[in-house]
Amino acid sequence: MYPIDLKSDTVTRPSKAMREAMFNAEVGDDVYGEDPTVNLLQEKAAAIMGMEASIFLPSGTMGNLAAILAHCGRGEGAIIGVNSHIYINEGGGLAALGGVVPLTVDDSSGLVPPSEIDDNCRPVNVHFAPARLLCLENTHNRCGGLAASPAEMKVSADGARKHGLAVHIDGARIFNAAAAWKCDVKEYASLADSIQFCLSKGLGAPIGSMLCGSKAYIGRALHWRKKLGGGLRQAGIMAAAGVYALDNNTARLSEDHENAALITKGLSDGGLEVEKISVPTNMVYFHAPAAAAGDLHVRCAEKGLLFNAAAGGRIRLVTHIDVSREQALRAVEIILEEVSGK
Ligand SMILES: Cc1ncc(COP(=O)(O)O)c(C=O)c1O
The missing domain is CATH 3.90.1150.10 (Aspartate Aminotransferase, domain 1)
Incomplete structure (x- = not known):
């Protein structure tokens, strides 16, 4: 008997049915784009989010990092909450590996107020790192697992659009947010240029995250995934767990x-x-x-x-x-x- 483990929703063990799906998965070399199960998962995730394309990555951390690096160049700024997982818990990867400047804002409400975005979108001037991206997190881990509604997130997203910024959602637990608001995850995804969600948290898969966006954007993110060492070979074994999770564990x-x-x-x-x-x-x-x-x-x-x-x-x-x-x-x-x- 396992203990009652409330450390995190990352501690789940794949069920027998999920393991069977993994055992039976058809596989190929995914770096060649030839793994049918990874391809199925990527098509499914994109369709669920109402976006053109998606890629499978080993972790949420790599998903967020590839997402940010595909939006921002060196010396450009990403507006992120001081309480966000990206800022606190992802090893500063955006700065360490991409030279992206974290422009930190107060997200203690679980959201980023437009006034905070305005303050970080400074005039074009040699002194300032130009802001390119707003990152939002939903559900918000440090803010108690708070679920923001699509309407609430839209206020922040609109605040970013006004300045021509792209919007990324760290939706590690976006299906929890949608369950709390009884809405479709597409309502969140439609606000963003990119959304990352985890298969390995509430959805019960042992590994993996999806990054979704337009075809052109996902093409750039795919390049970053490779550079970050996330190009996997017969990844269909893991992707099968993701397919199973999306089919069975969201409701x-x-x-x-x-x-x-x-x-x-x-x-x-x-x-x-x-x-x-x-x-x-x-x-x-x-x-x-x-x-x-x-x-x-x-x-x-x-x-x-x-x-x-x-x-x-x-x-x-x-x-x-x-x-x-x-x-x-x-x-x-x-x-x-x-x-x-x-
Ligand atoms: C909000 C949020 N984003 C991203 C991640 C990163 O996911 P991973 O642990 O798969 O790297 C986590 C992990 O707990 C998280 O809570």
Whole structure:
């Protein structure tokens, strides 16, 4: 029996049916464009997003990086939130590998206010790195897994268009956002020039991300994927998991949101401080009392519940396909027992 693992939705293990799809996948050399399963996945992802083309990449980090490098040249600026995954958690790849200047803005609302975009679009002048791109993140990981609506994102996207910027969405969990708003992911994709989404998070695949956009743009991103070492050979084994995930695992995401809501309610009823998110998805952030926070993750792990150590007293729990309703309720019991010292 595996522990109840709420560290992240990246921890899922492929189901038997998904493994069978992988086992049976037809493959070829994808660097030659000859892997039929990768080609099928790429066509499917593009169609789902309502975009012309897509490419399969090994990770969301590489997807975002290839996306940014295909939009911006060296010394050009990408407007990104200070709380965004791209800025905080992707090793500064855009600057390190592409010479792209991060123009940071306040995204503590989960969105980028147009005024922040205006401030970073400076007049053409030798002093300034010209802004070329706005990056948005939805759902927003650090902002509690908040799901922004297409209408809310449009305000930021329009703010960027006004200045002639391209728009990229880090939609690692865009299907969670669409589930929360009961809308089609196309409504988000239609706002952007490029969107990256992960197969290896809520959708339950073991590996991989998709980057979608126009044919010309994806051609440039493909070049970057190769330069970044992401050109894979018989990748159909992994792409088959992605095809399976898109066919079977998007409609069930609301179950993860319901389980997260149960955890939120259970912890709040038990007297813990749980962050209130206007439109929550599969994440719960709570603050353990200072006396308990330090080693709470260690003590809960001994009882079969995993989550990461508190960062600044803030603890994140993430529900996913391998967490049942019963396990969500059990997680609440374990945390409350440990916080109260039982
Ligand atoms: C919002 C967001 N974007 C991108 C990524 C990167 O994905 P990967 O871990 O596949 O590189 C993550 C990973 O957790 C994420 O949460």
